[in-house]
Amino acid sequence: xxxxxxxxxxxxxxxxxxxxxxxxxxxxxxxxxxxxxxxxxxxxxxxxxxxxxxxxxxxxxxxxxxxxxxxxxxxxxxxxxxxxxxxxxxxxxxxxxxxxxxxxxxxxxxxxxxxxxxxxxxxxxxxxxxxxxxxxxxxxxxxxxxxxxxxxxxxxxxxxxxxxxxxxxxxxxxxxxxxxxxxxxxxxxxxxxxxxxxxxxxxxxxxxxxxxxxxxxxxxxxxxxxxxxxxxxxxxxxxxxxxxxxxxxxxxx
Numbered sequence: 001x002x003x004x005x006x007x008x009x010x011x012x013x014x015x016x017x018x019x020x021x022x023x024x025x026x027x028x029x030x031x032x033x034x035x036x037x038x039x040x041x042x043x044x045x046x047x048x049x050x051x052x053x054x055x056x057x058x059x060x061x062x063x064x065x066x067x068x069x070x071x072x073x074x075x076x077x078x079x080x081x082x083x084x085x086x087x088x089x090x091x092x093x094x095x096x097x098x099x100x101x102x103x104x105x106x107x108x109x110x111x112x113x114x115x116x117x118x119x120x121x122x123x124x125x126x127x128x129x130x131x132x133x134x135x136x137x138x139x140x141x142x143x144x145x146x147x148x149x150x151x152x153x154x155x156x157x158x159x160x161x162x163x164x165x166x167x168x169x170x171x172x173x174x175x176x177x178x179x180x181x182x183x184x185x186x187x188x189x190x191x192x193x194x195x196x197x198x199x200x201x202x203x204x205x206x207x208x209x210x211x212x213x214x215x216x217x218x219x220x221x222x223x224x225x226x227x228x229x230x231x232x233x234x235x236x237x238x239x240x241x242x243x244x245x246x247x248x249x250x251x252x253x
Contacts, residue, residue: 005201006032009037010218012246016061018059018234019056019057019059020056020058020063022115023056023057023116023117024054024055024056024057024112024114025054025116025117026051026053026088026116026117026119026154027052027067027071027114027119027120027121027158028052028118028119028120028121028157028158028161028162029075029120029121029123030121030122030123030144030146030178031069031122031128031141032125032178035187035190036144036145036196037143037191038125038142038143039052039141039143039158040052040123040128040130040140040141041053041141041148041150042132042133043134043137043138043139044135044151045136047135049150049151050149050151050154051152051154052150052158053070053071053074053133053139054070054116055097055133057117063084063117064082064084064089067117067119067121068080068082069218071190073131073133074124074130074139075129075130076128076131077123078158078243081122081123081177082119082120082121084119085117085118085119085120085160086118086157086160086164087115087117088116088117088118088156088222089115093116095169096123118157120161120164120165120176121128122174122178123177124177125126125141125178125179126180136241144194156223166196169192173212174191175188176235179191181234182232184222184230184232184233185205185206185209185230185233186189186230187216188233189249213243214236214240215233215236216234217231217232218231218232218234220232220235
């Protein structure tokens with residue numbers, strides 16, 4: 001028996017004791033790199049199928065704690081910006097009853113239906129080390145516009161997560177979580193344009209962002225560009241935290 005089969009056997013034997021077999025977590029993890037919004041996906045062993053990272057909820061674990069555990073296992077990061085956005089409970093979402101034979105025993109773990117709770121998360125691309133789990137061969141980033149056919153209803157889950165992210169743009173500066181510590185105004189604008197899927201007026205965008213009073217312009221300019229180097233900015237953490245407490249209104253939608 002190989003290592004994969006041993007882990008699968010152990011997981012299925014402990015499943016009923018340690019996990020809720022009908023409730024799972026699926027996490028849509030967004031990153032931003034090369035002016036593209038990215039999504040982290042897993043490729044399953046022996047199937048070649050792709051999915052969003054997820055897993056079952058432990059019996060003594062809250063939903064949020066389960067999502068944080070999944071995120072840490074796949075990205076290596078803690079304290080990730082995380083939001084629950086929808087529960088997916090269509091009775092046909094898993095396409096029928098599944099029986100998993102527990103290797104080396106006469107037992108099976110039967111799941112005729114399970115509900116998944118969707119979370120979306122924002123991470124800084126450069127800080128992530130994608131990590132496959134023992135059920136997957138690969139864990140890698142995909143452009144949000146080039147996502148392959150995913151298992152079950154995971155394409156719909158990604159679509160709904162992107163919709164939730166777009167709605168959040170009026171409430172919080174997502175660049176705080178997706179961009180490096182320092183960035184230019186054009187890079188920040190490109191982030192919003194990529195998420196929204198539209199072009200934004202440069203002057204109007206800059207006016208709105210500066211009016212929020214959460215950005216600090218640095219004396220340094222970005223080097224290496226062909227045109228006049230733009231100034232670098234960073235988020236003022238104290239002003240950002242105060243603004244989040246008071247509530248924000250961006251007016252992008």
